[in-house]
Amino acid sequence: MNELRRPDARPLYVQVEAILNERIVSGEWKSGQAIPAEPELAAELGVSAGTLRRALARLEQRHLIERRQGRGTYVSQQTSQQALGLFFRVRNFAGKPVRPESFITGVTTGPATPEEAARLRLSPGEAVHRIDRRRHLEGEPRIAERIALPAALFPGLSLPLAPKQLGAEIYVHYRNAHGIIVVSAEEDLSAASATEEEAALLGCPVGAPLLLIERVTFDAAGRPVELRVSRLDTRAHRYAVEIV
Amino acid sequence: MNELRRPDARPLYVQVEAILNERIVSGEWKSGQAIPAEPELAAELGVSAGTLRRALARLEQRHLIERRQGRGTYVSQQTSQQALGLFFRVRNFAGKPVRPESFITGVTTGPATPEEAARLRLSPGEAVHRIDRRRHLEGEPRIAERIALPAALFPGLSLPLAPKQLGAEIYVHYRNAHGIIVVSAEEDLSAASATEEEAALLGCPVGAPLLLIERVTFDAAGRPVELRVSRLDTRAHRYAVEIV
Incomplete structure (x- = not known):
């Protein structure tokens, strides 16, 4: 209960959500682990069952936890394999999915360009982090990429820098270090x-x-959390779309 | 019954399917119309209820007819609006879907190239029809397109030629003139x-x-029925992809 401090203008269930969010983001509650039973957790936090349930519902809606019928509530996992399968659509000429290797070439922070502000729904000049990457496909450099992230959502952004490889694991990093789970995307x-x-x-x-x-x-929650601009050399690869 | 001729090596239900297919393709049974009740139809064709049902199941699987609970069986409709919504992913810079205008610039028939044969699963040299189109978006020529069709699936291909406009209506034409309903696509x-x-x-x-x-x-049935190669000038338009 020492974490629930007054004065805090936010509703109690939002404060509880923030505390539990921090436990997940900090790794105190690990990916795939069961969280304590609800009565135990409510007692520990000194809140009612209803307040706790409301906070848990919000975490579930953000895909940070998942309820498994009759087995309890677990911290969601986001593996790089899931993220790659969902978000990486590049194939070689044999139609085989390829796994990119990524090399970070620079990380900077600065005011958003008008384009970045518009796409990320930021006010003009709000700070963004920019990550530049070179990605290799089947051993060759094929993708030049810039990722822009709202600095407010990624405070103290820390990434393993070049030449360390970092692929779709970047989405795992968003989740593990910043509590942000990406669930959908629009591409032009x-x-x-x-x-x-x-x-x-x-x-x-x-x-x-x-x-x-x-x-x-x-x-x-439908909030834009990343703008990613990639330039793909298609001499040996294709971007695959299935229409059903 | 005069349509069911012997000798015909095909199973009876396949022959019945072909007869009913012809009624749809010829327009004798029109889009959106109810077809006769099963006992009546079985009697007319001189086949058992089981044979008729098997033929109808195949037509339904090909999306040529649809059963409506408690209301009978209808000839499916395929409107150009449906086809456009499913297959045409181009947007302008405001994010608005645009409706293409299409102009046929040439129709030829010849042996499949190795690429066409591979994509359409044809034997080398099998005949294909090729339709060349120029498509306009918001008044400007933006897409150069070649469509290759297996000649065996589109016998006596007849299309309204240039300068008549023909847009996503081409899929309606496949259905109305050739009984071919497109349901999915893979794009590279x-x-x-x-x-x-x-x-x-x-x-x-x-x-x-x-x-x-x-x-x-x-x-x-999962059979490739069209190879379409489009070149889009993206100075004022984008191809939109949603990932969920």
Whole structure:
């Protein structure tokens, strides 16, 4: 109960949600682990069963915990395999999914551009973190990528820097370090010519056609949490879409 | 019964299916219309209730007819609006879906290329029809497109030719004139440079980056019925993907 401090203008169930969120984000409650039974937890926090249940419902709605029929409530897992399967649509010419290797080439923080602000629904000039990555497919550099994240959602962003590999694990990092679970995305696809910088990064001629993928990623509340702009060299790969 | 002729090596229910298919394709049974009750139809064709039901099940599986609970069996409709909503993913910069206008620039028949044969699962050299189209978005030529169709599935292909407009209605034409209903597609996206011919057609510079969309379209039986290669000028439009 020492965590529930007055004065705090927020409703009690929101404060409880924040406390439990922190336990998940900090790793005190680990991925895949069962959380304490509700009566025990309510007693520990000194809140009513109703308040606790409301806080848990919000965590469940954010996909941070999941209830399993008759077996209790568990901290959700988000594995890199799940994230890759959902979000990474690149195939080689044999139609096989490929697993990217990612190398971070820079991390900076600065005011959002008008484009970033619009896509991430930020006020003009709000701070964003930018992560630049080069991604390899089947051993060759094929993707030049910039990820922009609202700094308010990713306080003290800390990432293992280059040359450490970091692939779809970045979504696992959002979850483990910042409590943000990505559940959906909208992508706009177009074609663009490689700039000098992109050509150097990807080993292609200046002006070579690249597949430009602009992705906005959303959490369970429908809040945009990431803008990701990727340039894919399609000399040996395709972006696959299934329409059913 | 005069339609059921011997010798015909095919099982009786397949022959019945072909007869009923012909009634739909010829327009004798129109889109959205109820078909005769089963006992009446079985008597007319001189087949058992079981044989008729097996034929109807196959037509239903091909989405040519649909059963409505307690109201009978109807010839399915496929409107251009449905086909557009499912298959046309292009948006303008405001995020609004756009409706293409299509102009056929050529129709030819010839042996399949190795690429066409592979994608359409044809034997090398089997005949395909090829339809070339120029498609306009919001008044400007934006898409250069070639459609390849197995000639065996589209006998005597007849299309209203240029300059008549023909948009997503082409899928309605497949259904109405050939009994082929498209239900799913796989697309491979990449980037390509405009050739001289494409540049002239689209009014863009030679070498301009184009979004290349290679679509294989399938019927309800999972059979590839169309290979469509589209080149989209993305100066004012995007191809939208939702990931959920």
